[in-house]
Amino acid sequence: MLDEKIINMKEEIIKSVQESVRIRSVEEDAKGDMPFGEGVNKALENCLKLSESLGFNTVNVDNMIGYAEYGKGDEMIAVLGHLDVVPEGDGWNYPPYAAEIHDGKIYGRGTTDDKGPTIGALYALKAIKDLNLPLKRRVRIIFGLNEETGSKCVKHYVEKGGEIPVAGFTPDSEYPIINAEKGIVTCKYKRSLKGDGNIVVKSIRGGIAPNVVPDYAEAVISLPKDKFDTVKKLGEEVEEIKVEEKDDCLVIKLFGVSAHGSTPWKGKNAISYLLSFLGKLDLKGDMKEFIDFMNQYIGFDLEGKNLGVYLEDDVSGKFVFNLGTICGSEEEISIEINMRYPVTKKYEDFIDTFKEKMALGKMEEIYLRHKKSLYVSPDTEFIKKLQKVYEEKMGEKADLIAIGGGTYAKAMENIVAFGPVFRGQPKVEHQPDEYIEIDSLIKNVQIMAAAIYELAK
Ligand SMILES: [Zn+2]
Numbered sequence: 001m002l003d004e005k006i007i008n009m010k011e012e013i014i015k016s017v018q019e020s021v022r023i024r025s026v027e028e029d030a031k032g033d034m035p036f037g038e039g040v041n042k043a044l045e046n047c048l049k050l051s052e053s054l055g056f057n058t059v060n061v062d063n064m065i066g067y068a069e070y071g072k073g074d075e076m077i078a079v080l081g082h083l084d085v086v087p088e089g090d091g092w093n094y095p096p097y098a099a100e101i102h103d104g105k106i107y108g109r110g111t112t113d114d115k116g117p118t119i120g121a122l123y124a125l126k127a128i129k130d131l132n133l134p135l136k137r138r139v140r141i142i143f144g145l146n147e148e149t150g151s152k153c154v155k156h157y158v159e160k161g162g163e164i165p166v167a168g169f170t171p172d173s174e175y176p177i178i179n180a181e182k183g184i185v186t187c188k189y190k191r192s193l194k195g196d197g198n199i200v201v202k203s204i205r206g207g208i209a210p211n212v213v214p215d216y217a218e219a220v221i222s223l224p225k226d227k228f229d230t231v232k233k234l235g236e237e238v239e240e241i242k243v244e245e246k247d248d249c250l251v252i253k254l255f256g257v258s259a260h261g262s263t264p265w266k267g268k269n270a271i272s273y274l275l276s277f278l279g280k281l282d283l284k285g286d287m288k289e290f291i292d293f294m295n296q297y298i299g300f301d302l303e304g305k306n307l308g309v310y311l312e313d314d315v316s317g318k319f320v321f322n323l324g325t326i327c328g329s330e331e332e333i334s335i336e337i338n339m340r341y342p343v344t345k346k347y348e349d350f351i352d353t354f355k356e357k358m359a360l361g362k363m364e365e366i367y368l369r370h371k372k373s374l375y376v377s378p379d380t381e382f383i384k385k386l387q388k389v390y391e392e393k394m395g396e397k398a399d400l401i402a403i404g405g406g407t408y409a410k411a412m413e414n415i416v417a418f419g420p421v422f423r424g425q426p427k428v429e430h431q432p433d434e435y436i437e438i439d440s441l442i443k444n445v446q447i448m449a450a451a452i453y454e455l456a457k
Pocket residue numbers: 082113114147172
């Protein structure tokens with residue numbers, strides 16, 4: 001019944017998704033009472049208006065987050081989506097905010113991530129409402145406005161005492177169900193340096209972000225001309241190195257392989273190679289101390305073992321360590337690190353040891369951000385219900401997935417990632433020519449409707 005009802009709503013669903021995609025809701029500076037700027041606010045207003053027209057009560061929490069609600073009952077289940085999008089970037093064949101349809105796909109920024117699924121969830125609830133299906137719990141479709149840049153929206157909701165669902169999902173990742181997400185620490189440390197010796201590191205740089213394995217790093221060193229050959233010879237022993245002369249200096253270039261910070265073993269860390277090479281040179285003073293510290297406690301280690309922070313569990317595996325960036329001059333040097341700890345472990349299990357080691361290396365903290373791990377046991381009732389729905393709708397087993405990354409589910413208690421991307425579908429979110437297949441969109445609405453009903457009945 002639900003499935004058929006949703007098929008009959010197809011044109012309406014497409015039209016509403018198109019309308020939302022046509023609003024460029026990229027975060028901008030705050031304007032008046034619009035903390036994430038005008039575009040994001042328009043997307044919220046549009047979605048709240050749509051919710052009202054579909055017959056739901058709506059709430060706007062200070063233009064930071066909003067929701068539509070339906071039903072009665074003490075308990076509430078939620079679908080957490082978001083209406084902000086990442087900037088369109090270059091390389092599009094279709095206009096990014098026109099929501100044009102070609103070959104059964106709606107093209108545009110936000111079609112998959114996450115306007116299509118979020119507006120789809122509204123229609124899933126509308127189908128339940130139109131069919132008068134009896135529910136014991138209230139249902140809330142939540143419209144986050146800041147998923148892409150820090151989830152300040154949900155933080156605000158929680159701080160204001162917003163009701164936390166007893167169960168729910170976010171259609172902002174992939175199927176079947178992600179019930180385990182590693183905890184993530186991202187940090188930056190620096191130390192000041194005093195130069196010494198006759199080989200001096202003038203500058204050093206590498207990497208683009210803490211959560212990316214750097215594929216390139218370089219150092220400019222000044223040294224007496226008669227030592228050039230020795231260093232060049234050393235360089236020839238390492239495949240990843242190129243040593244070039246530039247003015248009175250040598251430029252040491254290291255070529256690695258990029259990968260995501262959650263899977264650093266798929267890459268080759270150019271900074272680690274560079275530091276290892278610099279460790280072979282006759283450096284003196286603070287720079288030598290820094291390089292020795294880095295090689296001893298980090299080196300090529302991708303599991304935090306050298307630092308003594310290694311942890312593992314059966315659900316999600318090993319601790320993951322990535323040295324993402326380095327930037328320095330003769331006076332100061334800084335590094336950024338991204339670490340992921342197993343889902344059943346805690347921040348407190350390793351963070352003191354980590355900070356002690358950094359202090360040992362005279363490293364001073366610039367920032368340290370933490371997103372705690374997420375783990376919902378497979379025995380939890382709502383996980384079993386989501387599995388049942390998925391298996392019925394898809395005719396295949398609903399495996400539970402553990403990931404090293406983090407999804408929107410981390411922002412709110414009792415939420416797990418469920419959809420919208422099906423197995424085998426290519427990654428389109430954050431890419432040029434982002435699209436959603438209309439068939440996938442409708443299938444998503446059907447699955448979400450069944451899931452909402454299963455959780456709320
Ligand atoms: Zn998203």
